[in-house]
Amino acid sequence: MKSNHWIARLAGLMLLSYTLLVVGVMAAGTAGSQSDPLVTLSYLNDTFMAQIMSKVDEQLATRDKELSDKLAAQVQADTKALSEKYGSSTQAGEDVGSADTFAVVTLAKGETLRGEIGCEVMLRVGTATCVSPSSPGLIDETDAATLENGKALVKNHLYMMTIDDRGVKATAETTKLLVRGGYTIG
Numbered sequence: 001m002k003s004n005h006w007i008a009r010l011a012g013l014m015l016l017s018y019t020l021l022v023v024g025v026m027a028a029g030t031a032g033s034q035s036d037p038l039v040t041l042s043y044l045n046d047t048f049m050a051q052i053m054s055k056v057d058e059q060l061a062t063r064d065k066e067l068s069d070k071l072a073a074q075v076q077a078d079t080k081a082l083s084e085k086y087g088s089s090t091q092a093g094e095d096v097g098s099a100d101t102f103a104v105v106t107l108a109k110g111e112t113l114r115g116e117i118g119c120e121v122m123l124r125v126g127t128a129t130c131v132s133p134s135s136p137g138l139i140d141e142t143d144a145a146t147l148e149n150g151k152a153l154v155k156n157h158l159y160m161m162t163i164d165d166r167g168v169k170a171t172a173e174t175t176k177l178l179v180r181g182g183y184t185i186g
Helices: 002-032 041-086
Strands: 105-109 112-115 120-127 128-133 138-140 145-147 159-160 166-170 176-180 182-183
Touching: 105 112, 105 166, 105 182, 112 120, 112 176, 166 176
Parallel strands: none
Antiparallel strands: 105 176, 112 166, 112 182, 120 159, 120 176, 128 166, 138 145, 138 159
């Protein structure tokens, strides 16, 4: 009887080992599946993060394009509104200064800049004189005075032409002026 008892124990131990082996194989075969959602770090780093970053990049590109288009449309609308408000439209080859901005104008000795009514001039480099067929010549806005024909402009003073046919004649080899408003050079 002792030998039968030993065989029964061996058979029971083998049955238990087989059962544990089958359960282990089944558990290993279903790990990470839909019924057992086990997620590994390598899956997160290699697959999941790549998918997420791709979607984020797509959304950022779409949003960036939307914002760029909106900005371009707004700039175009604002430019059009400013052009209509201040009348700074240009025709082909025509350079029109805005009443809001100064332009640097360089004159050679003997050249004369004639401004439209309201044109402002500031001497920055060189020397220049007032050109006017009658009095008053130019209005010195800095000193609240008038400058008569043939008198020298003072550097960094702002002068305004309030009557037609008024201007500034360069008396130095190179004269630089800041000019705001319409003018012609002759």
